[in-house]
Amino acid sequence: MAQITPQAFILGLSAIGAGLAMIGVIGAGIGVGFTSGKAVEGIARQPEAQGDIMKIMFIGMAVTETTGLFAFIVAIILMYANPFINLI
């Protein structure tokens, strides 16, 4: 059985960590779905307000997405700018 070098060990665990970090995106997905669902309800009730509702919906979605993007940035850092590999 081949020996695992410390670098390989850290890289492998970082990849697993990146995968685990992306679990946080679930919340953003729920948030975006909730936002668009409510917007559909609003438009169904008041079709003439479609333009305004869509505008606010897109902004709300972008703000909701931010929490998911934090998880994404953590994953990207672990994959491509690994801070742990320089420690050994």
Next chain:
Amino acid sequence: MELGTKKIIGIGNFYITETVIWSLIISVIMIVFALLATRKMQKVPKGLQAYAEWIVDFIYNWVGQVMGSDKLKFAPYIGTLFIFLLLGNLIGLFDIRPITTNLNTPFALATITFVMIHYNAVKTRRLGGYIKHLSEPNFLMLPINLLSELSFPLSLSFRLFGNILGGVVIMKLLYMALEKLSALLTGSIPIFIIAIPLPLNFFFDIFESVLQAYVFTMLTMAFIANAMKPKEE
């Protein structure tokens, strides 16, 4: 897979990346357009002047709607910010790295927004009113409000950066997978790249670019207007 921005020239830790070059090119394009459009101004607009007037009209209407008609002095900055972000994101269509995929660009712009928010808040509310505004329901909330104010430029810049970078990463992965797949079938001719990425290209390079530029500008406007003292009736 390489993700970082390409370094063009420089020594050690100080270097010029392609992001800087492309931001400068975009700035030059905007300045040249503005100069050309306003060179021979006429009463009845013609050619470039008509387009420029349409853009300016659009920006002023937008700022007047969101911030109120008494804050139209922000329109030049908001318009420049919007067009800069729009062009900077849309160059991804020409297979150039969008300038916002380097965190330095959105963070610099978010810092400008942050400074504008607090400068204008202090200027219109005076120092006492500003502190009162920060400790809104009661003074116990002051540290929490300070923290949320300080984290605002972070979330604003990460939103733009993460969205555009996510698109770039997904497009790169898709192109890699399609290249491998077509290499298995046809050898060296990348036949799958022809039309399959088109919907994703449309979403990430056009829709997301325009939407994120819009959202960044919109939040900048909303927060500046919110921090300033409301107009007396």
